[in-house]
Amino acid sequence: KVFTLSDFDDCSEKVKARIKILDKGGVQLTAENLGKINIPPPITTAAEQKRILGLQHMDDLISMSDGQIWLSEELYKSGQRPALDVQRSLTRVGVGADTPSRADAPAIKELAGGLRFELAQAASLSGADANSGADRQIRTRDALLLAMHQERETRLLSEECICLLAARIGTLDAAIVDGSLAGTDKGSQVIQALIKHVKNVVPDALNSIDETLDLTEVNRNDLEDAIKSFSIS
Structure with a gap:
């Protein structure tokens, strides 16, 4: 999938500036190209947002149980x-x-x-x-x-x-x-x-x-x- 500039509207100004440079240089805004400069692809669908949120909750649960002890x-x-x-x-x-x-x-x-x-x-x-x-x-x-x-x-x-x-x-x-x-x-x-x-x-x-x-x-x-x-x- 090739992203557009509008897909990055919710990103930081620093990320948007880098994206504009890529776009101006004719570089396709694909997940592969974004990964080369350590920019995560934008979340463009509700399903993807739900998946990311679920992974975040899983990380939180793992963090909570990592080294947790119960004192009685x-x-x-x-x-x-x-x-x-x-x-x-x-x-x-x-x-x-x-x-x-x-x-x-x-x-x-x-x-x-x-x-x-x-x-x-x-x-x-x-x-x-x-x-x-x-x-x-x-x-x-x-x-x-x-x-x-x-x-x-x-x-x-x-x-x-x-x-x-x-x-x-x-x-x-x-x-x-x-x-x-x-x-x-x-x-x-x-x-x-x-x-x-x-x-x-x-x-x-x-x-x-x-x-x-x-x-x-x-x-x-x-x-x-x-x-x-x-x-x-």
Whole structure:
């Protein structure tokens, strides 16, 4: 389709001036030629206007849901920090380069893979039969919540790895059974003692994680051995 000068009446004066130069030079005002100078073709029909508006609304919805989290007052009152409702949240991993523990670090990506799904699945198992295996999933959920629980303190990347890995390999299960849940003094004491213990046992592995942001197989094995040697009393 070849456009006319009148098709650009609603455009800015700058665009109209450029269009007039093209027209005066005998250049056909086609979408292809306009694209060469980064001028979008004008919207000339009601159907096209409706399509563009629909795409704009879609972009707005994507933008709204990109990184959106749902904080629950009920979870906050129960002591969970952060009080994140994973079933209602839709999140993406961000850069977080200005924080001690980076969300986009390879180490975090390795340990947090599938985390949201696990938490959401466990949240839907309340009231399930005790012999269905639901109790184990719920215990794992509580261990992960304990590992992630923070009040106002910040953690190093290596410290986050200690906590998440401890939950992943079942070390925190005993604490959960003992009532050391997220948001309790007992739970906080267990996590603090765990971090201190691992720091004393494998300091070089932790330094490597903080420096490289990665969790190598060697460092992971060292962390697992140190975590397993921790006694929850």
